[in-house]
Amino acid sequence: TQNYRITLLPGDGIGPEIMAVTVEALKKLGAQFDLSFEFVTALIGGSAIDATGSPLPEATLETCRQSDSVLLAAIGGYKWDNVPRAQRPETGLLGLRSGLQLFANLRPATILPQLADASSLKREVVEGVDIMVVRELTGGIYFGAPKGLFTTEAGEQRGVNTMGYTVTEIDRIAKVAFETAQKRQKKLCSVDKANVLEVSQLWRDRVNAMAPSYSDVEVTHMYVDNAAMQLVRNPKQFDTIVTGNLFGDILSDIAAMLTGSIGMLPSASLGADGPGVYEPVHGSAPDIAGQDKANPLAQVLSAAMMLRYDLNQPAAADALETAVMQVLDQGYRTGDIAAAGDQIVGCQAIGAALLKA
Amino acid sequence: TQNYRITLLPGDGIGPEIMAVTVEALKKLGAQFDLSFEFVTALIGGSAIDATGSPLPEATLETCRQSDSVLLAAIGGYKWDNVPRAQRPETGLLGLRSGLQLFANLRPATILPQLADASSLKREVVEGVDIMVVRELTGGIYFGAPKGLFTTEAGEQRGVNTMGYTVTEIDRIAKVAFETAQKRQKKLCSVDKANVLEVSQLWRDRVNAMAPSYSDVEVTHMYVDNAAMQLVRNPKQFDTIVTGNLFGDILSDIAAMLTGSIGMLPSASLGADGPGVYEPVHGSAPDIAGQDKANPLAQVLSAAMMLRYDLNQPAAADALETAVMQVLDQGYRTGDIAAAGDQIVGCQAIGAALLKA
Ligand SMILES: CC(C)[C@H](C(=O)O)[C@@H](O)C(=O)O
Ligand SMILES: CC(C)[C@H](C(=O)O)[C@@H](O)C(=O)O
Numbered sequence: 001t002q003n004y005r006i007t008l009l010p011g012d013g014i015g016p017e018i019m020a021v022t023v024e025a026l027k028k029l030g031a032q033f034d035l036s037f038e039f040v041t042a043l044i045g046g047s048a049i050d051a052t053g054s055p056l057p058e059a060t061l062e063t064c065r066q067s068d069s070v071l072l073a074a075i076g077g078y079k080w081d082n083v084p085r086a087q088r089p090e091t092g093l094l095g096l097r098s099g100l101q102l103f104a105n106l107r108p109a110t111i112l113p114q115l116a117d118a119s120s121l122k123r124e125v126v127e128g129v130d131i132m133v134v135r136e137l138t139g140g141i142y143f144g145a146p147k148g149l150f151t152t153e154a155g156e157q158r159g160v161n162t163m164g165y166t167v168t169e170i171d172r173i174a175k176v177a178f179e180t181a182q183k184r185q186k187k188l189c190s191v192d193k194a195n196v197l198e199v200s201q202l203w204r205d206r207v208n209a210m211a212p213s214y215s216d217v218e219v220t221h222m223y224v225d226n227a228a229m230q231l232v233r234n235p236k237q238f239d240t241i242v243t244g245n246l247f248g249d250i251l252s253d254i255a256a257m258l259t260g261s262i263g264m265l266p267s268a269s270l271g272a273d274g275p276g277v278y279e280p281v282h283g284s285a286p287d288i289a290g291q292d293k294a295n296p297l298a299q300v301l302s303a304a305m306m307l308r309y310d311l312n313q314p315a316a317a318d319a320l321e322t323a324v325m326q327v328l329d330q331g332y333r334t335g336d337i338a339a340a341g342d343q344i345v346g347c348q349a350i351g352a353a354l355l356k357a
Numbered sequence: 358t359q360n361y362r363i364t365l366l367p368g369d370g371i372g373p374e375i376m377a378v379t380v381e382a383l384k385k386l387g388a389q390f391d392l393s394f395e396f397v398t399a400l401i402g403g404s405a406i407d408a409t410g411s412p413l414p415e416a417t418l419e420t421c422r423q424s425d426s427v428l429l430a431a432i433g434g435y436k437w438d439n440v441p442r443a444q445r446p447e448t449g450l451l452g453l454r455s456g457l458q459l460f461a462n463l464r465p466a467t468i469l470p471q472l473a474d475a476s477s478l479k480r481e482v483v484e485g486v487d488i489m490v491v492r493e494l495t496g497g498i499y500f501g502a503p504k505g506l507f508t509t510e511a512g513e514q515r516g517v518n519t520m521g522y523t524v525t526e527i528d529r530i531a532k533v534a535f536e537t538a539q540k541r542q543k544k545l546c547s548v549d550k551a552n553v554l555e556v557s558q559l560w561r562d563r564v565n566a567m568a569p570s571y572s573d574v575e576v577t578h579m580y581v582d583n584a585a586m587q588l589v590r591n592p593k594q595f596d597t598i599v600t601g602n603l604f605g606d607i608l609s610d611i612a613a614m615l616t617g618s619i620g621m622l623p624s625a626s627l628g629a630d631g632p633g634v635y636e637p638v639h640g641s642a643p644d645i646a647g648q649d650k651a652n653p654l655a656q657v658l659s660a661a662m663m664l665r666y667d668l669n670q671p672a673a674a675d676a677l678e679t680a681v682m683q684v685l686d687q688g689y690r691t692g693d694i695a696a697a698g699d700q701i702v703g704c705q706a707i708g709a710a711l712l713k714a
Binding site for chain 1: 519552560
């Protein structure tokens, strides 16, 4: 039996519900694949603020560091929307990313045949879309200094943030992107704003400098405004996209929304070594928390990504993904992915169906 | 007779063709509305580089300053893609914006009933969409210092750009946005990334501080990643959007692409006083330049915006817009807006139909 220590960060809102379903699924899967999981639950986000005053207690970071992998559900809620920045749920998330050095965020956007009509785009435009956005996650304007409020010489307030990337930061994310593209359709589109920004010019130059080492990958460059447009116009032109933290935040959300079923999308955040963090793309949905209405499948698919990337158990990952597809094939739908006429079931019913599958 | 001095900046690619059609239309309109136009042509972009070495010769800026208004077509092309930054066509455009202090960029995205099927989104999602993006155009990360390539203490290269906004900069664009919303559906959505960026927090605070002075306008705030998603999911929820330079670059292009007919969209860039610059949203399309294939209607509609905003001739603006709609109603289509089965006509044929209308 292979043993794994997994930190669970259920967080806020619907987090605990979807995490519970995922844990049950992992246990069942473990029994089948001779894997045993030791689950340790830790605090993050709003619930951590309420319990400890901090959105990311040091103990949480320590627990994560001592794990093989981390499953995160979702953070935030109206309740903490107006607290000072240092105590916001988001600050805990950013602290987790930098604390574990999770510089590579992998965000797949795939149209599931069962849900192709869920998209706001025409079926023929989105059918078959399969995009992987590789987003840099610990640099850029999210973490650059100087930042804050300053007073100008004229005596007025000026808000400032700095978008900066070093060669090292660009090279390591580009490496992940090239290797990701190699495992996919071998098409890499690097997105920047090099016609205006010097930091983007360096980004573009580095990607170009690395391209010859990955001669099987076809590299293109696109400005971020055009990339956003092209995702809407013809998303099938994309295979793997690599971009910085801020542009990746925007583009990965557009790519996710193209599918029309954001409640189905997982993500992985990987570091150089140490555990990765696996979480759904959707938020904590405080409006439906505790009502057994949440869709747990993005969390479950995030666990599948964990099995694949952190635990190197591709067979178990495949089995989990296949089970999710079966649940969809059997017609089970939570409210977020239901079409007119579909019967809507709750989070627990999905969990039960998943265990059966 | 009212006299107007208009600077024409045909620029590169298809620019001269679409400008020629627009000038003919304005002349005809002038005869009907007792307006006389003095047109002065000046250099910008790639053609200015070729002629003078600079993408924005000082003489061009001077000519613009002495005009009542400026019509710009499009700049750029493969030919100048790899010249140093200071001599790029885009640098000329940025210089024009800062030189004329064009801090407010108005970018309407409207679905024309004649072209509703052109969108990649489902008809029911986009039908009736009518969005105005108010983008700050002379601040933010486009112009912030420090910027450039620096060497870190560890001796490696770091690219840096600075996103900064002062209270004055935010207040003046917010004022334009509130006033724009008042003339529309009175809904203003301010887009920022205040959960991460201090500059965005200041932006949000200022918009909130001004809101009581426009009590007839309903103000909401959205994070930029969510706004990009929501534009794709349900664009009809938006009326007027206000945002900074970089976010506005991205969001206005998404909004434009929702229409599926970017070849139809005009824009206005306005300063505190002095002339505004009116230009189509589309680019210089070097691949079809000089082939009589370009769609001149976005340029024509930009001239209509000029009549409305800079020259205060709403009746003439209405007449010009009505003529454009007639041309569409009569079935004239350039390649970019043609549906399967439509007969495709050239730029000049559209121009002739427009003069008739
Ligand atoms: C919550 C927020 C700080 C975060 C981000 O901007 O990175 C989120 O939008 C995401 O994409 O994970
Ligand atoms: C050409 C480029 C510099 C410009 C910008 O980024 O502002 C363009 O994308 C635009 O939106 O007008």
